[in-house]
Amino acid sequence: MNHWIILPLLLPLAAGILNLLLVKSGPGPQRLVSLVAVAGLLPVAMLLLHLADSGTTSVYQLGNWPSPFGIALVVDRLSALLLLLTAVMSWPVLLYATGGDDRRGHNFHVLFPLQVFGINGAFLAGDLFNLFVFFEILLIASYSLAVHGGGPERIRAGLHYVVLNLLGSSLFLVAIGTLYAVTGTLSMADLAVKIATAAPEQATLLRISALLLLVVFALKAAILPLHLWLPALYSSITAPVAALFAIMTKVGVYAILRTFTLIFPLNVDAVASDVAGWLPPLALLTLVAGTLGVLGSRRLTSLVAYLVVVSVGTLLAGIGLFTVAGITATLYYLPHTTLITAGMFLLADLIARQRGAVADWFSPGPPMAPRVLPLLGVLFFVGAVASAGMPPLSGFIGKLLLLQAVPPEEGIWLLIWLWTIVLLGGLAALIALSRAGSLLFWTTEGDMIATERQRLHPRLIAPVILLLAMSVVMTILAAPICRYAEATAGQLLTPGNYIDAVLPKEKKP
Amino acid sequence: MEILASLVIAVLFSCGIYLVLRARTFQVALGLSLLSYGVNLFLFFTGRLITGAPPLAPGTAATADPLPQALVLTAIVIGFGMTAFVVALALRARGELGNDHVDGQGARR
Structure with missing residues (x-):
């Protein structure tokens, strides 16, 4: 048994507990503990990725x-990729928080590692009930983090988020209960075996639980x-x-991908194959709703939230295409969009700090300090190019992979709809981001504010550069990442390996 | 027995959904706890309604499935923590927003 697998859980959990004991000692030791623990995730995740890349499911x-x-x-290629992504993303974010945001409320350095613990756990869980438990861990940490800093706006958005997610948890438990009542197991691999051989009279109950999980x-x-909770909260x-x-x-997205390739494989004719019909229209409608939100946003954070x-x-x-090419596109686009969005949220905060009371609203504000303006401008440009999916950065490669992935035999309509909506969505994002950039950087009014804002602390600017530079890295390393994503997609669409790895030999049918 | 059990769950769920859709945070918190009671009972009953059977028995004797009890115990603990959090957050919202409306806007006249 490979003991490295549990380290992505133990490291953040230990850091969270240790920081709870260090509450009285001020921010210094707490910051050190979280930074070291989250940095420690990176080599572990790389090791697991290397392990998974050989094609074995550990x-x-x-x-x-x-x-x-x-x-x-369970660690397969998909879990390893997402563990690495979590490690790569959370360290710069944590570094940014040590620039002062962590002291705006209590226990930031307890909650942050615990949230990472929950996220890593969700990626590793091999059965549905533990997926539920890790969801709850990451949610309860996120509830407290969401209201970090206080204020009426945060409390209101946080309350909606908490109530919605508690409802979601109830539905999750109902789905788990139904699946257990029908199959008598919750291990994902065992569920896959049992559902593939389920009696026809159980099909309705299984379909209900598949739809509930969706x-x-x-x-x-x-x-x-x-999606309505997201822009208000973020x-x-x-x-x-x-x-x-x-x-x-x-x-x-990971849970959808895992559930509907392993437990209810949609590419084969099975009880839940009608879910496959739901996914592409839902995806396209989400794209349309998000694009309209991007165009209608009146402040930068809300624009990024709609992105x-x-x-x-x-x-x-x-995912909805359910082909190797489609899932490859998803798996290339997923790290790109996570890293860029995280960078853009941090950048929006830096821009807001320069503009005083106007913050990140799209209205004329005080000019930014001349020493920071060029750097922020360049970073915004890079972030905008990457998130709108323009060449040459990774967003373009991701969208290109997706557009190429539509199989022509699937019918011309899916092709037309997908191409139109994705391309128009990119154009709309480009328009919205150019407008945002010109309003934020060029339309100024009044005098420059407070002198201490004339320099950017390296702990604030370095994370943004790191996160946005990942887009460039992903562009340069596009070939190996695509190769890995393709292998992952292939592994997901042949769940036999996963089942064989998890279940002992005599349990197989 | 099955009919009674499913009716209890149905009543808990419908009351819970009704209360969650109300406009005030206290009612929403109550609704969420009713929903979690309904869910816990549902989870508990997924092991089938068997009375007087041991959890483990040799051969093919009737057994009461112990796993749903373990699951429901976990779910109860998590649900309890979450409900406590929602109540605390609702109180904070009452303080910060000045009223107990879920949108923080109070009654419109």
């Missing part, structure tokens, strides 16, 4: 109980019509928290 049986009775953590994960991923919360939340919708909705639509469109 299983960690907690307490050494045999599957499907014990709790299993609703629950769609709420997490913010898919139309369950535009009102503290910048580093919003940046960390950029990966929260991807947990929902998250657009990205979820794009990701889901790739």
Whole structure:
């Protein structure tokens, strides 16, 4: 058994607990503990990625109980990729938070590692009930982080977010209960085996639970019509928290991808194959709703929040095709959009700090300090090019992969709709971002404010540069990343390997 | 017995949904706890309604499935924590927004 697999859980959990003990010691030691722990995730995630890249699915049986009775953590290519993404994204975000945002409320350095713990756990969980438990861990940390800093706007958006997610959790439990009542197991691999051989009279109940799971994960991923909580929440919360939340919708996307390739494989004729009909229209409608939001935004954070909705639509469109090419596009686009969105949230905060009371609203404000203006301008340009999906950065490659992935035999209408909506969405994002850039940087009014804002602290600017530079890195490394994404998609669409790895040999049918 | 059990869950769920759709945070919090009671009962009953059977028995004797009880215990603990959080947040919202309306806007006249 490979003990590295549990380290992405133990590191952040230990850091969170240690920081709870260090509450009295001031911010210094707490910052150090979280920064070291989250940085430690990076080599572990790289090691696991290297391990998974050989094509083996590694299983960690907690307490050494045999599957499907014990709790299993499973690392395949998809989990390893998302663990690496979490590690790469959360460290710069944490560094940004140590620039002062972590002291705007209590216990930031307890909650941040615990949220990372929940996210990593959700990517590793090998059974549905533990997926639920890790969802709850990341949610309860996110509830407290969402209201970090306080203020009426945050409390109101936070309250809506909490109530919606509690409803989602209830539905998740109903789905889990139904699945357990029908199949008598919750291990994903065992469920896949049992559902493939289920009796026809159980099909209705299985279909109900598949659709319930889709609703629950769609709420997490913010898919139309369950996306309305996202822009309000993301535009009102503290910048580093919003940046960390950029990966929260991807947990929902991951859960959809895992559930509907492993438990209810949609590419084969099965009980839940009608879900396959739902995904492409939902994805396209989410894209349209997000694009309209991007065009209608009146402040930068809300524009970036709608870009998250657009990205979820794009990701889901790739999944909805259920081909190796479609999922490859999704898996290339997913890290790109998470990193860029996180960077853009942080950048929006830096821009808002320069503009005093006007903050990031699209109205004339005081000019930015001449020493920081060029750097912020260049970063905004890079971020805008990447998020609108213009060449030469990674957003363009991701969208290109998606557009090429539509199989011509699937019918001309899907092709027309997808191409039109994705391309018009890109154009709309470009228009909205150019307008935002010119309003924020060029339309000024009044005098420059406070002198201490004339310099940017390296702890604030370095994370933004790091996150946005990842787009350039992903462009240069496009070939190896695509190769990995393609191998991942192939692995997902042949769930036999996963099932064989998790279940002991004699359990197989 | 099955009819009674499903009716109880149905009543809990409908009351919960009604209350969650109300406009004030206290009612929403109550609705969420009713929903979680309904869910917990549902989870508990997924092990089938069996009375007087041991959890483990040799051979093919009737057993009461112990797993839903473990699941429901976890769900109860999580649900309790979440409800406590929602109540605390609702109180904070009452303080910050000046009223207990879920949108923080109070009654419109």
